[in-house]
Structures are given as structure tokens and as C-alpha cells.
Amino acid sequence: MAIIFSEEQKVFSLRTKKTTYQIKISHLGYLLHVYYGDRIEDADISEVIVGHDRGFSGNPNQAGNDRAFSLDTLPQEFTGAGLGDYRVSSIDVQNHDGSNAFDGRYESHRIYDGKYTMKGLPGLRAAEGDHAATLEITLKDDVTGLRVILCYGVFEEADIITRTVLVENGGQDQILLRKIMSVTMDYPESDFDLIHFDGRHAMEREMHRDKLAFGQLSLGSMRGASSHQHNPFVILAESGTDEDRGGCFGFSFVYSGNFVCTVEKDQVEQARLVMGIHPDRFTWPMAPGESFQAPEVIMAYSSEGLTGLSHIYHDAFRTGLCDSRFMKEKRPVLLNSWEASYFDFTHDSLVAMAKKAVALGVDLFVLDDGWFGERHDDTAALGDWNVNYEKLPYGLDGLTKEVNALGLEMGLWVEPEMISEDSRLYELHPEWCLKIPGRPVTRSRYQLVLDLSRQDVQDFIYDFLDRTLNSANISYIKWDMNRSISEVFSAQAQNNEMGTILHKYILGLYAILDKITHAHPDVLFEGCSGGGGRFDAGMLCYHPQIWCSDNTDAINRLKIQYGTSFGYPVSSMGAHVSVCPNHQTGRTVPLKTRGIVAMNGTFGYELDPNKMTDEELAECNEMTQTFKKYNDLIFNGDYYRLESPYSRKGFAAWAFVSKDKEEALVNIVLTDKEANSVQRYLRLKGIQEDAFYEVEGLGYCWSGRALMKAGIPINTGAGEYEAMQYHLYKRSL
Numbered sequence: 023m024a025i026i027f028s029e030e031q032k033v034f035s036l037r038t039k040k041t042t043y044q045i046k047i048s049h050l051g052y053l054l055h056v057y058y059g060d061r062i063e064d065a066d067i068s069e070v071i072v073g074h075d076r077g078f079s080g081n082p083n084q085a086g087n088d089r090a091f092s093l094d095t096l097p098q099e100f101t102g103a104g105l106g107d108y109r110v111s112s113i114d115v116q117n118h119d120g121s122n123a124f125d126g127r128y129e130s131h132r133i134y135d136g137k138y139t140m141k142g143l144p145g146l147r148a149a150e151g152d153h154a155a156t157l158e159i160t161l162k163d164d165v166t167g168l169r170v171i172l173c174y175g176v177f178e179e180a181d182i183i184t185r186t187v188l189v190e191n192g193g194q195d196q197i198l199l200r201k202i203m204s205v206t207m208d209y210p211e212s213d214f215d216l217i218h219f220d221g222r223h224a225m226e227r228e229m230h231r232d233k234l235a236f237g238q239l240s241l242g243s244m245r246g247a248s249s250h251q252h253n254p255f256v257i258l259a260e261s262g263t264d265e266d267r268g269g270c271f272g273f274s275f276v277y278s279g280n281f282v283c284t285v286e287k288d289q290v291e292q293a294r295l296v297m298g299i300h301p302d303r304f305t306w307p308m309a310p311g312e313s314f315q316a317p318e319v320i321m322a323y324s325s326e327g328l329t330g331l332s333h334i335y336h337d338a339f340r341t342g343l344c345d346s347r348f349m350k351e352k353r354p355v356l357l358n359s360w361e362a363s364y365f366d367f368t369h370d371s372l373v374a375m376a377k378k379a380v381a382l383g384v385d386l387f388v389l390d391d392g393w394f395g396e397r398h399d400d401t402a403a404l405g406d407w408n409v410n411y412e413k414l415p416y417g418l419d420g421l422t423k424e425v426n427a428l429g430l431e432m433g434l435w436v437e438p439e440m441i442s443e444d445s446r447l448y449e450l451h452p453e454w455c456l457k458i459p460g461r462p463v464t465r466s467r468y469q470l471v472l473d474l475s476r477q478d479v480q481d482f483i484y485d486f487l488d489r490t491l492n493s494a495n496i497s498y499i500k501w502d503m504n505r506s507i508s509e510v511f512s513a514q515a516q517n518n519e520m521g522t523i524l525h526k527y528i529l530g531l532y533a534i535l536d537k538i539t540h541a542h543p544d545v546l547f548e549g550c551s552g553g554g555g556r557f558d559a560g561m562l563c564y565h566p567q568i569w570c571s572d573n574t575d576a577i578n579r580l581k582i583q584y585g586t587s588f589g590y591p592v593s594s595m596g597a598h599v600s601v602c603p604n605h606q607t608g609r610t611v612p613l614k615t616r617g618i619v620a621m622n623g624t625f626g627y628e629l630d631p632n633k634m635t636d637e638e639l640a641e642c643n644e645m646t647q648t649f650k651k652y653n654d655l656i657f658n659g660d661y662y663r664l665e666s667p668y669s670r671k672g673f674a675a676w677a678f679v680s681k682d683k684e685e686a687l688v689n690i691v692l693t694d695k696e697a698n699s700v701q702r703y704l705r706l707k708g709i710q711e712d713a714f715y716e717v718e719g720l721g722y723c724w725s726g727r728a729l730m731k732a733g734i735p736i737n738t739g740a741g742e743y744e745a746m747q748y749h750l751y752k753r754s755l
């Protein structure tokens with residue numbers, strides 16, 4: 023049984039393959055957090071919770087003279103509001119009488135087979151062969167009637183617990199919900215590092231590791247999207263945890279909008295982590311009978327270091343987030359026109375590009391921005407989703423037919439959530455964008471944001487996408503989103519509803535994505551937000567892959583893809599080979615290196631093959647064939663970060679190891695050069711110790727033990743930024 027309730031001890035035990043999570047209903051009805059970590063079979067270890075009488079930490083009135091029972095220090099599953107717990111809270115409300123108290127006490131619980139459902143929000147599904155069970159615990163504030171239902175989805179095989187919270191106004195009066203965290207995790211100690219992934223446009227998800235210090239460490243996004251700046255995936259790692267050893271907890275928010283993650287080290291060196299929709303500028307009025315569903319957080323624990331934690335997320339995300347058929351089937355290798363020609367193309371130039379792309383061995387030709395309306399640069403026409411017949415005189419259908427005749431599939435770029443002031447759509451519907459009456463609206467990349475909280479806007483977007491997909495044999499859509507949101511004001515909403523708009527925007531976005539992806543199941547959707555500005559588990563429920571970054575520089579990509587790999591599988595990371603000098607950094611890197619780095623992702627091209635030499639075309643064709651040969655190993659194998667791109671050893675390395683350990687693909691990129699260089703070694707991981715492996719390209723046949731203990735000598739004398747790729751296969755005895 024994945025979920026057990028001991029009536030006598032009032033303790034819930036949630037068990038996955040390797041973990042146990044325990045909760046106790048205290049004698050006053052507060053829900054205390056007992057334990058989360060390596061699997062234990064004990065029915066009740068709630069004696070680990072030791073109360074202390076501490077000055078300035080008050081006690082609930084009902085605790086009588088028990089000064090050791092304090093909500094300010096006890097570990098809890100969900101906090102109250104305004105009732106003497108001075109740490110970061112799970113909830114904030116404004117009650118009808120103006121008070122902001124919430125006192126949630128145990129009312130009831132339900133345990134059932136299968137996972138809870140969430141209206142309008144995506145979440146993790148059980149993979150084939152696994153199943154989920156649910157624990158729902160209802161907490162009720164007897165004064166206001168407000169209920170909070172804590173939901174735990176227990177995925178035994180996947181080793182995952184998902185969490186969400188449903189708030190229900192069971193009282194007689196309207197309340198205002200001002201903050202609701204999807205997860206609250208209390209720890210009795212705080213010797214942790216917070217590992218988080220941050221950056222900026224074109225330099226996303228760089229890994230950062232901070233030791234918890236007294237007070238709060240908080241990160242998040244207020245941009246209306248999960249953002250380039252901070253990612254809604256974090257790790258709380260026990261001090262000293264590395265790739266192979268140590269305990270670490272992962273938290274992945276299945277949400278693509280504003281979020282916050284706050285970790286607090288309190289006065290008595292305990293830790294609390296909360297994660298949820300960012301409370302700033304969030305307010306949700308709730309009439310009697312109404313409810314609010316918080317988005318899901320996917321939690322995992324590994325005692326086998328960061329690699330172990332990543333493997334849990336990779337396996338779960340590969341099978342349980344997106345139900346597109348492309349999660350199981352081979353995905354096409356694509357060539358995208360963006361860095362090849364930007365806005366400067368004609369029907370003939372595109373066909374010429376596609377013709378030559380055949381020589382690269384690709385399967386799909388993608389026409390990026392500029393095919394519609396008066397879109398000649400980025401100043402105009404977003405919203406005018408009609409083919410520009412001056413550029414494409416035979417329309418999308420004519421172009422697609424020619425591309426298809428070359429044996430290639432056709433793909434298309436769209437940016438459905440945006441509107442240019444210089445567009446027909448803006449003339450017709452100026453009220454469709456987010457802007458505050460009487461204030462000039464902030465422009466970003468010359469564009470404004472459509473108000474996706476509106477049903478008419480959602481319908482418009484769905485209709486143009488559906489019409490476009492039906493107008494030609496289009497097999498792929500790149501869904502872009504190129505600005506942060508500001509001036510959050512909807513012309514359709516009441517004044518007291520403006521705090522709901524950003525969340526309604528995300529619900530609207532999910533509704534469109536759900537409808538269009540299911541109406542066109544044979545279309546591969548790739549997410550994008552100026553590269554990786556919305557790279558999160560929410561978007562991965564609809565897009566099997568997301569363009570990882572607008573930065574295609576292979577050496578920068580090492581860091582971006584390294585950071586991304588902690589919480590997301592390689593099969594989700596869009597990665598392309600582009601030209602050198604690189605358009606973003608001006609750096610020149612060998613073509614082979616660019617290929618090997620793009621194979622640490624979905625692999626594709628972003629260049630004009632007509633500008634390549636025959637040798638380059640042949641080399642790329644070979645790279646495409648290599649990727650296709652190892653596609654299954656790359657997408658479905660276990661991923662090992664072998665040497666970090668931040669390492670001072672002058673190289674970065676990673677490997678894919680097949681689940682049966684029969685083969686592996688090892689990748690090494692030199693990142694720095696030194697005179698009189700030190701000999702370095704790469705120690706492999708994850709292969710079978712007592713088996714022998716042929717290392718193709720090196721001519722060794724070594725035991726797994728030798729490859730993992732002694733390691734492969736690195737050729738540090740190779741040229742600048744050179745890369746090596748070795749395929750290993752188990753020698754049959």
C-alpha cells in the first residue's frame with residue numbers, strides 16, 4: 023500500500039519505492055510534518071518532533087498550559103495565517119471582517135486509488151506499469167468556514183510525490199485569497215544548500231548553490247512567465263551532497279507563470295521551503311462556495327546524490343508529463359530558418375534552403391518568424407496571422423507541397439500570445455491587449471501582450487492556429503513568446519479582479535494548448551520563449567521539447583544545458599548546430615563540437631546549408647546519422663554529468679548509458695587551454711563494473727571498473743574547443 027493511515031496513532035505514511043513521507047494529526051488537529059527521506063517501514067516516528075518552551079513563540083489557546091506546543095516552531099504540512107507562526111507562510115487571506123487569520127485544523131481525509139484531478143491545470147500522470155494513489159486531507163477554519171484540501175499524489179515506482187492544494191470557501195462571506203503555496207516542507211534541521219538555476223535572456227539556467235543562512239532565501243518570477251531569470255525547479259541538498267552521494271530534495275513547479283520559492287532557516291535552525299504562485303499582485307476573491315486550485319509541485323528525494331535525483335525527474339518527465347505521441351516515437355531532425363535568413367526570405371530562397379537541407383540528412387524544414395501579415399522585421403504584424411503572399415506567392419500550402427516533395431516535413435513558427443500595435447488586429451481589437459486605461463503601455467520588442475484571460479482572445483488564437491494547421495500539411499509548430507508581461511489589466515474584468523488576471527492568463531494558455539495539441543495529435547509542438555524563458559514542467563505537459571536558449575554558442579550551451587539537465591530530460595532540450603562566428607557571441611568553435619553539443623538535446627540545425635562547403639555538408643550529414651543512430655540512447659538512457667562546464671580542469675563531459683548498461687555514449691568538450699597542460703582523466707559512471715566495454719574510436723577494451731576507477735585519459739593537447747565522442751558497447755564473452 024502506498025498510503026497507510028494509522029487510526030490509533032493518527033499518522034499517515036506515504037511510501038514510494040525508496041522514500042517514506044509521514045504526517046501526524048496532532049491532538050489539537052494541526053497537521054504536523056514528521057518525516058520525508060529514505061524509506062522506513064515504521065508506522066509512526068512522530069516522537070522525532072520535540073516541542074520546546076521558547077520565549078516569544080506563543081501557544082494556541084487550546085494548548086492550555088503546554089508552552090512547548092508552538093506553531094512558531096512545530097514542523098507543519100501547511101501553516102495557518104496570522105496565528106503565531108512567524109516563519110514564511112503557506113497562505114494569506116483577507117476575511118470578511120478584515121482579519122487575515124486562517125486556522126486550519128484536520129476535518130477529514132480520503133485515500134483513493136489513482137491521482138487527484140485538477141481543473142484546468144496540467145500535472146504528472148502515472149507511467150505505464152506504475153500507478154498513483156491519492157491522500158487528501160481537509161483542514162478547516164471553523165470561524166470563517168474556509169477549507170484547504172491538501173492533496174498528495176503518491177507514485178510508487180517513479181519515486182515521486184506530487185502536491186497540490188485546493189482552497190474552498192465553505193463560509194457565508196466572500197474572502198480574498200492573497201497567497202496560496204502549493205507545497206510547504208518543514209525540516210527539523212537546516213544544514214542544506216539551495217541549488218537553483220538562474221540567468222537572463224540567452225544565458226538561462228546557470229546552476230547556483232547557496233548555503234542556507236539565517237533568514238530567507240527567495241527566488242521567483244513576476245514576469246508573467248516562469249522566466250529566463252529563475253527556473254521553477256530547485257533542489258535542497260544536504261550539505262556535502264555531490265553528484266553521487268548525499269541526500270537531496272527536488273521541487274518542480276508545474277506552472278508557467280509567476281512563481282516564488284522561499285527557503286527559510288529559522289531561529290532554531292530548522293528549515294522551511296514553500297513554493298507556489300508568487301503572491302505579489304495575486305489576489306483571488308472567493309464568494310461562498312467557490313474554490314481555487316493551486317498548481318502542482320512534483321517532489322522527489324534521492325539519497326544517491328544529484329545524479330540520482332535527476333534520474334527520477336528524467337524518467338518521470340519522459341513518461342508522465344506530455345501525452346504527445348512524440349514522447350514515444352522518434353522525433354524529426356529539423357533545420358530552422360531563423361539564424362539562416364531571419365526575416366529576409368522568399369518562397370524561392372526557402373525552397374533552395376530546403377533543397378540543400380536534404381544533404382544534411384534532416385527530416386523537417388521549419389519556417390521561422392516573418393511569413394505572415396506585414397511582418398518584415400519585429401516592429402509589426404503580430405496578430406495578423408494571414409500568409410504574406412508577396413513573400414510566399416503560393417501560400418503555405420504551395421511552399422509545404424514543394425518542401426514535402428523534397429522528402430521533408432514542414433514546420434512553422436507562431437507567436438500566438440502577442441500583438442503588435444502596428445497590426446490589423448490592434449486596429450480591430452485594441453481592447454484585446456493587457457494595458458491600463460490612461461497609461462501608456464510598456465513595449466518590449468515593440469510588442470504588447472494579448473489578454474489570454476478573455477475567452478474571445480482564446481478563441482481567436484485557437485481558430486487561427488487550427489485554420490493554419492488545416493491550410494497545409496504542417497507537421498511541427500514552434501510556439502514562441504517574446505516578452506515579459508506588464509500592465510496587467512483586463513478591459514473585461516471588474517476592478518477587484520485584476521489580481522486574478524495573470525493566473526487566468528496561464529489557465530487560458532493551457533486551455534488553448536490542450537485543445538490545439540489534442541485536435542492535431544500528429545503535430546510536434548516545440549515551446550519557446552525567446553529561447554528558454556518558459557522552460558518549465560507546465561509547458562512540458564504540452565510541448566515534448568522546448569527551445570533551450572536563443573544562444574547557440576556551443577560553449578555557452580554547455581552551461582545552459584548542464585543547468586537544465588538537473589531537472590529536465592535531454593529529450594526536452596531544443597539544441598541546434600549553427601554557424602561560426604556564432605551570432606550571439608562571435609566565437610568560433612569546431613563543427614564537430616557544435617554537433618556533439620547539439621546531440622545533448624533534440625539535435626537540429628539553424629543555418630543556411632547553401633552557405634556551407636561540400637565538406638561541411640558531408641560532416642553534418644555524418645553527425646545527423648550519428649544522432650539518429652544513438653537517438654534512443656540519448657533520449658531514453660540514464661544521463662550522467664561527468665565533468666561540469668564550470669570545472670577548472672579545462673573540459674566538460676557527460677554520458678548517456680542505456681538502461682540495460684549494454685552501451686554508452688561519452689562526450690567530452692575542451693573548454694580551456696593551458697600551456698604545459700596537466701594530464702586529466704575522465705572517470706565514467708553508471709556502466710557495469712564487471713563487464714568489458716569496447717571503446718570505439720579509442721580501441722580500448724576495458725572493464726567497467728577500469729573505465730570508472732582509472733578513467734579515460736583526456737587529450738588536452740587537442741585544438742581549442744575540440745570535442746570527442748566515444749561509443750562504448752559491452753563485449754559479449
Ligand code: DGJ
Binds near residue numbers: 390550
Ligand atoms: C525568438 C526565438 O527564440 C528565436 O528562435 C526566433 O524564433 C525569434 N524569436 C523569431 O522572432
